[in-house]
Structures are given as structure tokens and as C-alpha cells.
Amino acid sequence: MGGYGLYVWGSYAMSALLLVAELVVLSQKPHQPPMDPLEDES
Amino acid sequence: MKPRHRRMMLIVAAVGTFSVAVILVLFAFQKNLVFFFTPSQVMAHEAPQGRPFRVGGMVTTGSLKRLADGVSVQFSVTDTAQTMNVLYKGVLPDLFKEGKGVVVEGALQGEAFVASQVLAKHDENYMPPEAADALKKAQETNARATQTLAPLAKP
């Protein structure tokens, strides 16, 4: 990268990392809040 | 009108009003939000006294000189109307070039502006080297043509 490798790869690596982290967080099983006692939603 | 339509109108009106207010405030404070001054503004004493400020412009072609101590450099910054001399001790950024944009931060010491930081300002044009060379050649040809044709333009 013409001597600018650190900057170019540093940019793309962090971007990829963040996007993958987002996907990882999304694929976690959600901590289901305890179901409220049966109530009429309407 | 329906309550929810009234709510929507109120929201739009509120956001619009707030936006206009913010923009007005920003324009009013523009002097204090200035990131850099032009050499003309500095010459007109518009730059703050007694504290560091930034000057932005173009590096005058042919003005870059390395000084005797081997580390300091001297160059001129111009906005084509006024020119200022800048003294700087340090490493210049890769993109620093004569004829290109620059922003320097520092303070006036007598006649010279002593810079603590020099930043290269580049434009928004992107082109491959071949295109840049072609552009430069075209500009040089243009300049020569203007010089050749100028005497013929007499009325």
C-alpha cells in the first residue's frame, strides 16, 4: 500500500471487526425478561 | 383536525423552529467557530491577539527553504491576495507541497508566524497519475497559448 499499509489496513480491519461484533451481539440468545403474569393486552 | 395530525404538525413546527434557531446562533458565533484565518484576514488584524490561531491558504511556489540548523523550514502561505511568512521546526506531512493547500497553527512573533503544527490540506479531486499528468500538460499548453496570443489581443 505504498507505505500507507498501517493506515489502510488499520481502517478496514477495525471496520470489519466492528461489523462482525455487531453480528455476534445480535446472534446472542436474548435474555428473555420474565413473562409478565397473564394480562389482557387490549 | 385529528389529534394525531395536530401532534405531527406541532412536531414539524418545533423541529423546524429549533433548527432555524440553532443555525442562526451558529452563524452569529461564526467568528469564534473559525477553524483558520486567511492571510488577508491576518493582515487585516482579524485574527486573535495573544493566543495561538490557525492560518490556511496555499504554499507559495518556490518559497520553501530549509534553514541553516537543518531542522527548521520557512515557507510562505498565500490566499493570492496577501502572503505570510511561516517558520516551522518539525517534520512536514507527506502531502505538504508547494502550490498546495496548508493549514498552520501557531502565533505571530513580530513579522513571522511561528508554527507549532503544519497540516496539509488537500482538495476533493481524485484521479490517477496519468490523468493528473494530462491535466498538468493541458494547463501548461493553455498558459503558453495565452502568452502567445496576448499580443494579438490589442485593439
Next chain:
Amino acid sequence: MSSATPNQALIGSRWFKYASPATFYPLAGTLAPWFAVLSLLLFGLGLYISFFVAPTDAQQGEAYRIIFIHVPAAWMSMVIYLAMAFWAGLGLAFHTRLSGMMASALAPSGALFTVIALWTGAFWGKPTWGAWWVWDARLTSELLLLFLYLGFMALQAAIEDPRRADRAGALLALVGVVNIPIIYFSVQWWNTLHQGASVSFTRAPSMAMTMLEGMMVMSLACWAYVFAVVLWRVRKIILIRERNSDWVRQLQQKGVL
């Protein structure tokens, strides 16, 4: 609760039903994978163009290639905010639950792309300008955008009742909308270190064709990615917010969740 109101006739009963979380949930589930695949293909094509087709830049050399992630991310950071404010405003005015959920689903993606824009911008600024960061109008207003996103998310997390959280978040989101034109026009209105727009609606682009193509494909890739992620996220939000409704309980009993 029936969603049949006189508005149905106006908007078209076929689409209006998707304003209900129960019907939107499966629709989002069907659409998301398509957007995911699309984004994968577009990222592949975009990165190929960015690194193997687009030529080097006469001024900046290879460092300019950061543009292919920096500009799309910056564009997304602004567009997502506008979408977020739109849905939040809609929810505020019409009291529609799903609108508020969409706004909440958009916020983390918006914050993420703002971080990417700021980080890649810093890594681009250091070798070219000579500084990781300056407080010029463009950079400062983009940083402010990040604070707006984080503020929105924090505000919603702090308020227990989802309706009140939606309302509070919406107010913050709408107030912050003014920041978007400020970010965009900052390079015209003030003296900035950040350069002006290479691509605009009013002027011809100031970049080589292949460079522009790379930027556009990467932008579309980010767009498709965001669609997939936000649809995925809003489904999770729907399940939490609607956990007491029959259709969610049925899904849980079926063991699908």
C-alpha cells in the same frame, strides 16, 4: 387490539396490516436473509473494485483507498439518523408502537457506522493531513452525531416504560436532526481542514469513474447490510416488547424462539 381504523382506507389495507408488530415480524424474517446475501455479494464486488480496479491517486497515493469505507460509512451514519428520527417522529405523532421499535433498532447501527466513519477518518487524516484529529466543523459535528446516537440509546435504556422511552428518545432524535445538514454543509459554510464533497447532487463528480463506482458499490453494500441487521434487530425488539401477546406466547410454546 384491532388495527382497523378509517385510515386503512387511505393507506391501503394490504400494507397497513404491516404496521402491526405481529404481521411485520414474519415479513422482517423473510426479508432479512435476502439483504444479508445481497450485502455479502456487494461487499465482495465493492472491495474488489476498491483494491484491484480503481487506480492509485495522483495526490494521495494508496492512502486514498480508505475512502471506499470512510465515505459509505459517513453517508450511512447520516442517513440512518434521518430514518431513525423519521420513525421516532412517526411514533410520537401516531402512537404506533412499531415505529418506535424501528427507531430503537436503527440507533445501534447508526452509532456503529459513525464510529467507523470517525475511526477510518482519523486513520486517513494522519498520513495525509498530518493529524489524527482536528476540531474543525466537519469532524466536530460528526462526533456530535455519535453522542446523539449514544444519548438516544442511553435514554431509552434508562426508561422502564417502553412508551415513555419511545417518547423521550423521539424528542432527542428530532432535536438532533438539525445536526445532519450541519454535518453535510459544514465544509461549505465554514473554513475546514476536511475537504469539500467529491460527489454531490449539483456538480459533476471530481473523481475517476472506477473510483466512483467503487464508492457506490460499497455504499450499496453498507445499505443492504444495514437493512439486514436492522430487520434482525427489530425482530428481537418486537419479541421483547410484545412478549405478553398471544402470538409470541404461541411461538415460545412451539419452541421456535
